[in-house]
Amino acid sequence: MAKGEAILALADGRIFRGRAFGATGEAVGEVVFNTAMSGYQEVLTDPSYDGQMVCMTYPEIGNVGVNREDVESPRLYLEGFIVKEYWPQPSNWRSEMSLDEYLEQANVVGIQGIDTRALVRHIRTHGAQEGIISSIDSDPESLVRKAKASPGLVGRDLVKxxxxxxxxxxxxxxxxxxxxxxxxxxxxxxxxxxxxxxxxxxxxxxxxxxxxxxxxxxxxxxxxxxxxxxxxxxxxxxxxxxxxxxxxxxxxxxxxxxxxxxxxxxxxxxxxxxxxxxxxxxxxxxxxxxxxxxxxxxxxxxxxxxxxxxxxxxxxxxxxxxxxxxxxxxxxxxxxxxxxxxxxxxxxxxxxxxxxxxxxxxxxxxxxxxxxxxxxxxxxxxxxxxxxxxxxxxx
CATH class of the missing domain: 3.40.50.880 (Class I glutamine amidotransferase (GATase) domain)
Structure with missing residues (x-):
């Protein structure tokens, strides 16, 4: 796989190709979408997202960077982060680092540059489902198999x-x-x-x-x-x-x-x-x-x-x-x-x-x-x- 390329594969076989940001690697979780226009740092640090990968519906994410105060827990709990356009040059007086650096330090994989509107419509039509983000495996069929093998959230105690x-x-x-x-x-x-x-x-x-x-x-x-x-x-x-x-x-x-x-x-x-x-x-x-x-x-x-x-x-x-x-x-x-x-x-x-x-x-x-x-x-x-x-x- 070419450097910078990433794939989001859903368990039902739908494939989205984009560019990697954050950590290099692979993550599996239930894919959901969040309709907030701001507050991505609070979303990232909300423990309720454990076991899930979050797609932000607002198109540009990262433009206010990250700071040490706007957190909801000591670390990131979500499995992966999905955005339409990641903005690498934050402009905010409270910003201390970029979103890309923040995800990389927390070992959270991200994908940008996909059609998030199409993804959200697919989830609304077919329901939230397991998915996988990978910047190390370029085989869509392999990724779909991994997504299908993910246990999902029903019956799982993630509170512990x-x-x-x-x-x-x-x-x-x-x-x-x-x-x-x-x-x-x-x-x-x-x-x-x-x-x-x-x-x-x-x-x-x-x-x-x-x-x-x-x-x-x-x-x-x-x-x-x-x-x-x-x-x-x-x-x-x-x-x-x-x-x-x-x-x-x-x-x-x-x-x-x-x-x-x-x-x-x-x-x-x-x-x-x-x-x-x-x-x-x-x-x-x-x-x-x-x-x-x-x-x-x-x-x-x-x-x-x-x-x-x-x-x-x-x-x-x-x-x-x-x-x-x-x-x-x-x-x-x-x-x-x-x-x-x-x-x-x-x-x-x-x-x-x-x-x-x-x-x-x-x-x-x-x-x-x-x-x-x-x-x-x-x-x-x-x-x-x-x-x-x-x-x-x-x-």
Whole structure:
């Protein structure tokens, strides 16, 4: 294969030829597309993309470079990166290196110069599927065989690959111009205490929790309910994460044992795990929701929020009927985007109110969690309903 050439091969036999960038080599994963116009560094460092290769639909990527601050985890978790046009000369006052260098240092393979519009249309028509990017194998038939042999995401527990190995405290708030990220440990000495279960947590979730006024300790996904309740938190947060929620049965058991004992807030995979803990079911979406422009309706207020999303599975609405109230609905495909507890203090959303990247329409949910935690000692099981009633009265 000529230097600089790369091939993307899908499991169904579709071939795309382009040019290599990032690391030299080969990578296999589920090919998905992300519709965000910016925020590629946050996408690259989101642990929820473990096991996947991401195609950006925006045509020019790399023009703002990479910096050490705009990260959602300590490293890159995605398998490969696909763009229409990579821009090698970044122009931004915060840029510290090029995207090409960043991918190469992280050993992530990339391909550029393909028709990403054709790829996205193919995925929308035929569904997300396994694929392979290679800059070392020029035989399309060989690459298709390798893509077909990839196990896919259904039934796979990738949470164990991205969760932390031991508990840690988080005391960093949101980014401020001229100051960067600010530690606020002293200010939070007497704040409500939240345990965040790490299924692949994005750092901006932790920053938002701290900025909302919580003391936060992050624990591994395999922590039991007994271990978490022994820490006596005021609330429990369930994080985002990768792959199939049905495969992490240990997480279902933990959440089931916590529900009703502590206020609970879940996002993305945490939302799906909560649904499964209630006895519900999840299913795989045809090509998932990945981007920063997805419309979601709050069914109580009919308010529409533009949301950031990254998931390939969804909660089956009928499976949780009578166990939780459907609170939010995706206006593109009518899938479940949120749940409220019925006589139990929990709520969850499928999308990402912390954004990063994306709009901030839903950031109020962190304040809702704070108010529910504060109401719980007095109102117990009715604390969420109390908070929702107060929000409605204030509208």
């Amino acid at each position: 690959e991205v969760t932390c190995v031991e508990p840690y405290e988080w005391n960093v708030g949101e980014w401020e111009l001229g100051r960067g990220y600010r530690e606020v440990q002293f200010e939070l000495r007497d704040a409500p205490f939240v345990v965040a279960i790490d299924y692949g947590i994005k750092q901006n979730i932790l920053r938002r929790l701290v900025s909302t006024g919580f003391r936060v300790t992050v624990v591994p996904a395999w922590y039991t309910a007994e271990q978490i309740l022994a820490m006596n938190p005021d609330g429990v947060f369930l994080s985002n994460g990768p792959a199939d929620p049905a495969a992490v049965s240990y997480a279902h058991e933990t959440v089931r044992a916590i529900l009703g004992k502590k206020p609970v807030f879940g996002i993305c995979l945490g939302h799906q795990i909560l649904g499964l803990a209630l006895g519900g079911r999840t299913f795989k979406l045809a090509f998932g929701h990945h981007g920063a422009n997805h419309p979601v309706m709050d069914l109580r207020t009919t308010r529409v929020e533009i949301t950031s999303q990254n998931h390939g599975f969804a909660v089956d609405a009928d499976s949780v009927r009578g166990k939780a109230e459907l609170s939010h609905l995706n206006l593109n495909d009518r899938t479940v985007e949120g749940l409220h507890g019925v006589g139990m203090p929990f709520f969850s959303v499928q999308y990402h109110p912390e954004a990063s990247p994306g709009p901030h329409d839903s950031s109020y949910l962190f304040q809702r969690f704070r108010r529910m935690v504060e109401a719980f000692p007095r109102y117990g099981a009715e604390s969420l309903e109390r908070v929702l009633a107060e929000e409605k009265a204030a509208m």
